[in-house]
Amino acid sequence: MGHGADRICRPRxxxxxxxxxxxxxxxxxxxxxxxxxxxxxxxxxVVRVINRPATANGSWNASAPDPxxxxxxxxxxxxxxxxxxxxxxxxxxxxxxxxxxxxxxNTYCDVSDLEKxxxxxxxxxxxEGLKAFAEWYKSAKS
Numbered sequence: 001m002g003h004g005a006d007r008i009c010r011p012r013x014x015x016x017x018x019x020x021x022x023x024x025x026x027x028x029x030x031x032x033x034x035x036x037x038x039x040x041x042x043x044x045x046v047v048r049v050i051n052r053p054a055t056a057n058g059s060w061n062a063s064a065p066d067p068x069x070x071x072x073x074x075x076x077x078x079x080x081x082x083x084x085x086x087x088x089x090x091x092x093x094x095x096x097x098x099x100x101x102x103x104x105x106n107t108y109c110d111v112s113d114l115e116k117x118x119x120x121x122x123x124x125x126x127x128e129g130l131k132a133f134a135e136w137y138k139s140a141k142s
Contacts, residue, residue: 012137015133015134015137026087030086030087031086031087032086032087032106033084033085033086033087033106033107033108034084034085034087034106034107035080035081035082035083035084035085035107035108035109036081036085036126036129037079037080037081037109037122037124037129038081038122038124038128038129038132038133040124040132041079041081041122041123041124042079042080042122044120044122045077045079045114045118045120045122046079048114048118048120049075049077049079049114049118052117052118053073054073054074054075055073056070056071056072056073057069057070057071075113077111077113077114077117078109078110078111078113078114079109079111079114079122080108080109080111080122081108081109081122081123081124082108082109082110082111082121082122083108084106084107084108085126089126
């Protein structure tokens, strides 16, 4: 599994390690923030965006391009909680390792375009999302 895939599956990896009494590797003493976004919030964002397709900028000029628009109908939106959580607040029992090469201290989504154009900002808190995830995980393992 690649480095990026680890981030995508982090809740499941952590839950699996805890359930099987395995050590969880945490780099840089866990002193980094991550923008954890609950899946239902992402789905809601996708649904809102998909129902209003992008339109091309008819006056777009290749000689003087507007980087915020295009002659083609597409738009890119970040869908995330835009509220980084300290990794140490996410996990309680950890093994400490130095920060791994290529990792960053903080990540978060700028959802201002999504909020401005669709009136939507993901809102599930870390506590709510982890509770729902834990309930799902337990039922899936039963």
